[in-house]
Amino acid sequence: MEGIKRREHAEIFVLGKRVDDVTAHPFLKPSVKSFKATFDAAFEEDTRGLARAYSPFVGEEVNRFVHIHQGPEDLVAKVKLLRKLSHKTGTCFQRCVGWDALNTLYVISGKIAEREGRKEYLNRFIEYLKYVQKNDLALAGAMTDVKGVRTLRPSEQPNRDAYVHVVEEKAGGIVVRGAKANITGVAVVDEVVVMPTRAMTERDAEYAVSFAIPLDTPGVKVVVGRQINDGRRLEGGEIDGLPYMFNHEGLLILEDVFVPWERVFLYKEWRWAAQFVEVFSNYHRQGYAGCKSGLGDVIIGTAHGLARQLGIADKPHVQEKLTEMVFLNEAIYSAGLAASWEARRLLKNGGWWVDPMYANVTKHLVARFPYEVAKLSHDIAGGLLGTAPSEADLKNPELRPLLEKYLQGVPEFTAEERLRMLRLLENTSLSVAYLVESVHGAGSPQAQRISIQRVYDFQRAEAIARRLAGLKAEASGDARAEPRRPAEAEK
Numbered sequence: 001m002e003g004i005k006r007r008e009h010a011e012i013f014v015l016g017k018r019v020d021d022v023t024a025h026p027f028l029k030p031s032v033k034s035f036k037a038t039f040d041a042a043f044e045e046d047t048r049g050l051a052r053a054y055s056p057f058v059g060e061e062v063n064r065f066v067h068i069h070q071g072p073e074d075l076v077a078k079v080k081l082l083r084k085l086s087h088k089t090g091t092c093f094q095r096c097v098g099w100d101a102l103n104t105l106y107v108i109s110g111k112i113a114e115r116e117g118r119k120e121y122l123n124r125f126i127e128y129l130k131y132v133q134k135n136d137l138a139l140a141g142a143m144t145d146v147k148g149v150r151t152l153r154p155s156e157q158p159n160r161d162a163y164v165h166v167v168e169e170k171a172g173g174i175v176v177r178g179a180k181a182n183i184t185g186v187a188v189v190d191e192v193v194v195m196p197t198r199a200m201t202e203r204d205a206e207y208a209v210s211f212a213i214p215l216d217t218p219g220v221k222v223v224v225g226r227q228i229n230d231g232r233r234l235e236g237g238e239i240d241g242l243p244y245m246f247n248h249e250g251l252l253i254l255e256d257v258f259v260p261w262e263r264v265f266l267y268k269e270w271r272w273a274a275q276f277v278e279v280f281s282n283y284h285r286q287g288y289a290g291c292k293s294g295l296g297d298v299i300i301g302t303a304h305g306l307a308r309q310l311g312i313a314d315k316p317h318v319q320e321k322l323t324e325m326v327f328l329n330e331a332i333y334s335a336g337l338a339a340s341w342e343a344r345r346l347l348k349n350g351g352w353w354v355d356p357m358y359a360n361v362t363k364h365l366v367a368r369f370p371y372e373v374a375k376l377s378h379d380i381a382g383g384l385l386g387t388a389p390s391e392a393d394l395k396n397p398e399l400r401p402l403l404e405k406y407l408q409g410v411p412e413f414t415a416e417e418r419l420r421m422l423r424l425l426e427n428t429s430l431s432v433a434y435l436v437e438s439v440h441g442a443g444s445p446q447a448q449r450i451s452i453q454r455v456y457d458f459q460r461a462e463a464i465a466r467r468l469a470g471l472k473a474e475a476s477g478d479a480r481a482e483p484r485r486p487a488e489a490e491k
């Protein structure tokens with residue numbers, strides 16, 4: 001927290017005003033708390049084992065959020081850690097994008113070294129990685145460009161800056177310009193890792209760049225986005241004022257920012273942009289299994305608690321709904337574990353990556369099931385979820401005895417307990433972290449469908465069917481092989 005307190009250059013804006021200290025600002029404080037949970041996890045008894053890992057790069061234990069996966073067990077530990085952290089925060093804790101960016105850079109710079117014999121990116125990246133690991137830095141990952149006209153490539157845009165690109169090459173580094181949207185946790189990090197957002201052609205070369213900059217770099221501006229109920233953060237209080245943790249996303253604007261060569265990890269490498277995006281997005285799609293199922297647990301638990309407060313927890317239709325919520329939630333988690341256990345190496349000595357089919361299935365489930373879980377929790381909670389009086393009403397001496405009398409269900413629970421659970425349910429089940437982020441984070445649903453279609457081998461599936469149907473084998477299909485095709489990154 002000390003590290004992000006005062007920044008000379010980074011200009012961070014919230015509701016139109018510049019923020020000097022993000023750790024003290026009421027709008028950002030819940031995000032800082034949530035981000036901080038990723039550091040604390042390495043010291044707390046229940047998460048210590050999961051949140052630490054041995055790094056061969058620095059020869060000591062590091063926080064898992066800056067670790068390069070060394071095998072399937074590490075990818076499994078990632079999903080488990082994320083689920084636990086959702087229990088501690090009740091929101092997105094914002095540090096996984098930077099972590100996935102580190103692993104992607106390791107894979108891509110390693111592949112360039114292995115395939116093309118060019119080691120400069122890998123060497124630069126390893127030096128940067130050691131610095132990040134030794135200092136346990138908080139990183140944001142910035143992939144999504146603002147994109148301008150969606151049907152045009154970066155080099156065809158009427159606004160040349162619609163994608164982040166190189167505007168000047170200098171002896172000591174490059175100058176970049178552009179903006180990245182929806183950047184998770186961006187106002188409360190030490191550094192940002194910028195990545196390309198799509199496949200590129202030769203004409204887009206100046207847009208095929210990846211680099212890391214401290215947030216406190218001249219020319220960097222962050223405009224923090226609004227969220228549902230965000231005005232409540234300014235209220236204070238213990239029930240309505242969002243006293244617990246929250247996340248944020250922001251627009252990252254880079255206005256002619258200088259990046260020294262030692263922090264440039266991809267420079268005009270347009271041939272590698274598509275694989276970069278594929279490797280990164282699959283890592284993040286797998287991660288959603290953990291954080292979203294953990295949020296699901298919070299919502300299921302809140303719905304169960306509210307059902308008890310109303311005296312309906314043992315009613316068959318409520319039991320049925322709770323069971324359905326568990327099924328949907330565990331399906332998400334199971335797919336992420338499958339993606340992790342079926343991990344594969346993309347480099348000769350490591351570069352462990354998730355199973356691309358199961359990672360995409362995970363994220364596709366996440367794009368659908370949380371809305372269903374949320375709806376079922378609202379069904380159980382009752383209409384008061386959307387109409388409950390405020391904390392200020394409860395604190396009014398004239399109203400309090402009346403609210404205590406009329407908002408109570410089963411006598412062993414107080415009206416305040418009910419109000420607290422309702423607010424928690426409102427702030428988790430209707431949050432950006434559980435709903436909008438579930439649809440669009442790590443790629444919108446259509447991106448997963450395209451990946452699933454690419455990786456599934458329909459010819460082989462048909463060959464399996466033809467054999468069973470007693471039909472002659474076709475040259476295009478082998479009935480003995482799995483109906484799977486390699487992802488681009490595996491070729």
Ligand code: SF4
Nearest residue numbers: 092093094096287291
């Ligand atoms: Fe991590 Fe989940 Fe937030 Fe992504 S959405 S940064 S995986 S907590």
